[in-house]
């Protein structure tokens with residue numbers, strides 16, 4: 001199986017490579033060999049590789065910056081995946097688009113997890129660009145089973161830019177930090193999500209399951225609902241438990257209105273994952289368990305870095 005991964009240096013891209021299943025040939029694309037702003041060159045590469053699957057995790061992910069750089073965000077998050085999807089459809093391969101909870105505004109009155117078929121209503125440019133990409137992919141593949149849109153949320157992992165590494169860093173440097181406690185969602189470890197992507201790709205009876213239009217969009221998050229403040233507290237407690245951190249930084253809960261930000265974020269973005277769980281016959285794991293796994297990996301990487309440094 002030939003799988004082309006865009007954004008392979010990003011946090012999900014790296015996890016996908018780390019958990020690559022046997023007999024999978026990966027074509028790892030990154031900004032230097034596959035600039036998503038240069039669509040014609042990317043299409044040539046796709047054509048020459050002729051992959052069985054493209055996993056599109058390349059994206060403009062800076063939600064705040066996207067507001068003042070909308071053109072680039074739209075080109076990377078909407079125009080590029082649209083063009084890749086058209087090309088892979090023509091070539092007869094399949095497309096896995098990674099999407100986001102930010103296609104929703106979080107404003108629904110009764111706070112129940114978002115179903116895959118609920119109306120998109122993004123609050124900012126990032127969400128809008130991902131939402132346009134979803135619509136385009138649905139349109140392109142309306143008569144085929146060649147695409148899956150996998151929405152996820154609050155990605156955390158041992159590498160890249162994410163909340164866990166930011167909080168660890170802040171706790172090293174500060175006596176107290178403030179974290180918002182009124183945005184409700186679910187963190188997702190890049191390890192869990194990579195595992196789900198590979199499960200989808202290697203799903204038996206794939207054609208049968210994804211022939212139904214209603215199954216084109218899937219959701220994945222680790223189990224359980226929480227908020228950023230509680231995640232920060234858990235990072236602090238677990239890090240002390242495993243010896244990753246000694247800090248006694250005080251974590252103070254604040255509201256979103258106290259935290260200056262250019263762009264509004266959904267106040268509630270829990271995704272309903274039942275459909276994915278039943279299709280994949282997999283129940284997933286609680287977010288504190290997957291978070292501990294991420295922290296243990298960070299600790300392992302730091303230890304091996306330390307031992308390399310002390311040997312040299």
Ligand SMILES: NC(=O)c1ccc[n+]([C@@H]2O[C@H](COP(=O)([O-])OP(=O)(O)OC[C@H]3O[C@@H](n4cnc5c(N)ncnc54)[C@H](OP(=O)(O)O)[C@@H]3O)[C@@H](O)[C@H]2O)c1
Nearest residue numbers: 007009010011012031035036058059061100152153154155
């Ligand atoms: N992070 C989250 O909390 C979150 C939540 C929900 C959904 N998602 C979605 O999940 C997917 C993976 O996210 P992630 O957290 O792994 O993102 P990430 O770490 O920011 O990785 C995105 C990758 O895309 C690459 N990229 C950006 N512009 C590019 C361009 N013009 N040409 C080629 N590559 C380019 C980046 O390259 P550089 O490293 O060179 O910048 C980076 O390696 C994305 O589709 C994202 O929208 C993320």
